[in-house]
Amino acid sequence: MLCIHNGNIIDGKRKDFYQGDILIDKGKIVEISCNNLCYKAEKIIDAKNLWVMPGFIDVHCHLREPGFEYKEDIASGTRSAAAGGFTSIACMPNTKPTIDNAAMVNFIKMKAAQEGKVKVYPIGAITKGREGKELTEMKELLEAGVIALSDDGDPVSDSRIMRLALEYAGQWGLPLISHCEDKSLAKDGVMNEGIISTMLGLKGIPSAAEEIMVARDVILAGTTGAPLHIAHVSTKGSVEIIRKAKSMGIKVTCETAPHYFSADEKWVDGYDTNAKVNPPLRTEEDVEAIKKGLQDGTIDIIATDHAPHHRDEKEIEYPLAASGISGFETAFALCYTNLVTENVISLVELVNKMSTIPARIFKIHGGTLEVGKAADIAIVNLKEEYTIDVQGFYSKGKNNPFHGKKVKGKVVYTIVQGKVVYDDGKII
Amino acid sequence: MTLSKKDFLGLRNINCHEINEILETAKLMKYTLVKNNKKTSYLQGKTIVTLFYENSTRTRLSFELASKYMSASVANVSASSSSVAKGESLMDTGRTIERMGVDVIIIRHPLSGAAHLLARNVNVSVINAGDGMNEHPTQALLDMFTMCEKKGGIQGLQVAIIGDILHSRVARSNIWGLTTMGAKVRVAGPSTLMPPGLEDIGVQVFSNVEDAIRDADVVMALRLQKERQESSLLPSIREYSKVYGLNKERIALARKDVLIMHPGPINRGVELTSHIADCVNSTINEQVTNGVAVRMALLYLITRRRQNSNALYS
Numbered sequence: 001m002l003c004i005h006n007g008n009i010i011d012g013k014r015k016d017f018y019q020g021d022i023l024i025d026k027g028k029i030v031e032i033s034c035n036n037l038c039y040k041a042e043k044i045i046d047a048k049n050l051w052v053m054p055g056f057i058d059v060h061c062h063l064r065e066p067g068f069e070y071k072e073d074i075a076s077g078t079r080s081a082a083a084g085g086f087t088s089i090a091c092m093p094n095t096k097p098t099i100d101n102a103a104m105v106n107f108i109k110m111k112a113a114q115e116g117k118v119k120v121y122p123i124g125a126i127t128k129g130r131e132g133k134e135l136t137e138m139k140e141l142l143e144a145g146v147i148a149l150s151d152d153g154d155p156v157s158d159s160r161i162m163r164l165a166l167e168y169a170g171q172w173g174l175p176l177i178s179h180c181e182d183k184s185l186a187k188d189g190v191m192n193e194g195i196i197s198t199m200l201g202l203k204g205i206p207s208a209a210e211e212i213m214v215a216r217d218v219i220l221a222g223t224t225g226a227p228l229h230i231a232h233v234s235t236k237g238s239v240e241i242i243r244k245a246k247s248m249g250i251k252v253t254c255e256t257a258p259h260y261f262s263a264d265e266k267w268v269d270g271y272d273t274n275a276k277v278n279p280p281l282r283t284e285e286d287v288e289a290i291k292k293g294l295q296d297g298t299i300d301i302i303a304t305d306h307a308p309h310h311r312d313e314k315e316i317e318y319p320l321a322a323s324g325i326s327g328f329e330t331a332f333a334l335c336y337t338n339l340v341t342e343n344v345i346s347l348v349e350l351v352n353k354m355s356t357i358p359a360r361i362f363k364i365h366g367g368t369l370e371v372g373k374a375a376d377i378a379i380v381n382l383k384e385e386y387t388i389d390v391q392g393f394y395s396k397g398k399n400n401p402f403h404g405k406k407v408k409g410k411v412v413y414t415i416v417q418g419k420v421v422y423d424d425g426k427i428i
Numbered sequence: 429m430t431l432s433k434k435d436f437l438g439l440r441n442i443n444c445h446e447i448n449e450i451l452e453t454a455k456l457m458k459y460t461l462v463k464n465n466k467k468t469s470y471l472q473g474k475t476i477v478t479l480f481y482e483n484s485t486r487t488r489l490s491f492e493l494a495s496k497y498m499s500a501s502v503a504n505v506s507a508s509s510s511s512v513a514k515g516e517s518l519m520d521t522g523r524t525i526e527r528m529g530v531d532v533i534i535i536r537h538p539l540s541g542a543a544h545l546l547a548r549n550v551n552v553s554v555i556n557a558g559d560g561m562n563e564h565p566t567q568a569l570l571d572m573f574t575m576c577e578k579k580g581g582i583q584g585l586q587v588a589i590i591g592d593i594l595h596s597r598v599a600r601s602n603i604w605g606l607t608t609m610g611a612k613v614r615v616a617g618p619s620t621l622m623p624p625g626l627e628d629i630g631v632q633v634f635s636n637v638e639d640a641i642r643d644a645d646v647v648m649a650l651r652l653q654k655e656r657q658e659s660s661l662l663p664s665i666r667e668y669s670k671v672y673g674l675n676k677e678r679i680a681l682a683r684k685d686v687l688i689m690h691p692g693p694i695n696r697g698v699e700l701t702s703h704i705a706d707c708v709n710s711t712i713n714e715q716v717t718n719g720v721a722v723r724m725a726l727l728y729l730i731t732r733r734r735q736n737s738n739a740l741y742s
Contacts (some may be wrong), residue, residue: 201560202562
């Protein structure tokens with residue numbers, strides 16, 4: 001038995017925290033108590049002055065396997081996730097081949113079971129080959145174990161196909177995750193359209209490219225009644241559209257990523273390809289609107305959009321560089337530093353957005369610390385201030401614009417199914 | 429006399445002292461250009477490579493002759509006829525060139541920021557000869573040199589830049605340089621070719637070309653690329669020249685002694701009529717001469733800097 005002793009526990013159910021011990025046996029939590037439970041355990045984690053919370057659940061990441069193992073694979077990606085305090089992650093289907101059939105889903109699950117450090121839930125494609133033309137065999141994908149469907153990286157541009165996909169997947173309550181981007185409007189843009197794109201002479205992507213699709217998709221979700229989740233919300237306008245949709249009773253949820261409230265378009269200056277991401281880093285005003293959206297609950301959850309790339313795809317001309325940020329290992333610190341210490345949301349609310357609510361939306365096990373449930377736990381040190389160093393990443397992708405930045409809040413232990421997989425800087 | 433940085437990538441982050449330094453030096457260089465014997469020894473023993481990923485006649489030739497008039501060895505690399513065509517990355521190409529004893533690499537590239545990428549990855553000096561839509565700083569220097577020559581200075585001049593501002597590296601470099609030197613910059617052009625936020629960097633934006641030209645000291649027309657019509661940014665070249673083209677009537681709104689400038693190559697009958705291109709106020713041909721002078725000045729100053737820093741290593 002393992003005892004987490006004397007930590008500040010946020011259990012994902014109560015609105016406050018309490019000090020106590022958590023006893024774990026055979027992968028499950030067997031007792032939570034304000035009394036000392038160490039005498040029952042062979043192994044003890046001293047969590048004094050540390051914070052014990054349900055392991056984070058990321059519903060938007062790219063593990064790149066199969067097809068792009070030079071960027072990341074399930075082994076390295078799940079290690080990176082573990083180092084970031086994540087115990088369950090959902091990987092996007094833009095692999096090669098695409099995860100658009102049951103065999104591919106089974107392959108991911110098998111690989112994850114063999115080599116993974118955390119629980120991996122595949123996301124299936126909405127359309128075959130993510131080409132936006134024909135629906136995938138959604139029921140079979142669901143039975144194989146997908147938690148959602150998405151053509152992430154690309155939108156479903158054809159509105160009729162999107163509507164049919166919502167209707168069809170909606171029969172079983174299977175959520176669609178929409179990458180909202182009007183491709184014709186984004187065209188060959190490589191950063192947010194605005195003063196910085198003007199100054200750098202880079203082609204801009206207007207906010208409208210995202211917002212038009214957000215509007216379309218919430219309208220379709222409203223008419224079909226199907227569950228819709230909007231990926232990586234980055235603009236003020238998107239937040240406003242989703243807020244309005246929710247007030248109308250439409251079944252829509254959404255996520256943002258840490259970089260959309262931790263950085264803005266100015267980070268691209270100097271042609272920093274690590275700040276190239278899709279959707280692009282927006283303006284200060286958008287950053288404020290994202291924070292507001294997190295605060296009032298319009299933005300339900302935070303997902304990383306962990307998108308590792310090889311350095312050869314980043315150390316090139318800015319317009320040619322791949323889009324994406326390797327984000328598992330900086331997610332919690334950025335959230336804690338930029339949201340909690342800035343009083344945007346409380347620590348408990350952060351845990352909800354990184355664990356409890358994603359578990360609920362996508363019907364994933366976890367998100368709370370309860371007796372009888374799987375022991376998926378993150379233990380963090382909120383006092384520790386440190387400088388982000390990408391060279392220490394477990395991810396193969398070192399592409400992260402926060403390298404060299406000072407942050408607060410370090411993941412110290414990650415426990416998956418009762419097993420310590422990350423212990424103070426080391427993957428076990 | 430020297431420049432503070434290893435590279436010369438743009439006018440955005442250059443102060444007025446350095447611009448003045450280059451323009452003053454260019455004045456001296458222009459004397460040698462008009463002399464019977466143009467050979468000087470300022471760059472003797474220096475090696476300069478032009479690395480061009482885009483077609484260019486005047487800029488490349490201008491840099492090449494500037495180097496030769498100062499006795500540098502100069503070699504040209506074109507993307508189409510080198511290992512670039514075999515898929516070599518810009519960084520690898522740059523590092524290869526660097527290892528051949530080169531002092532300065534002059535790069536022209538279709539993508540914004542390419543010169544910056546190269547500069548970060550080599551130890552030799554890099555001069556930006558145009559990167560995508562970002563900057564073409566030596567063009568702006570020669571434009572400013574021409575204004576200085578004709579107007580006695582730049583401070584307080586009203587300069588109207590007309591045309592496709594969105595895609596123009598010439599416009600960006602001129603905006604940075606001219607505002608730094610105390611000129612007032614106005615722009616006009618189709619709203620589909622106007623980038624956002626120009627007011628925030630001190631530029632006056634006019635929707636009407638006549639208003640932009642009125643009482644201007646300098647009117648600069650930008651080259652209009654034919655592709656703009658194909659990608660629907662413009663209904664037609666015909667309408668463009670009708671609404672934004674410089675003609676006698678429009679130029680009459682400017683000051684009598686207005687300078688008419690164009691970075692070249694010109695599309696006669698599109699950005700400006702032949703009458704305007706060839707009139708006495710036009711400096712288009714003079715700009716070309718001045719281009720050699722400012723490039724000589726820049727090469728002179730940047731290699732002097734290298735000399736000093738090399739001395740530190742030895």
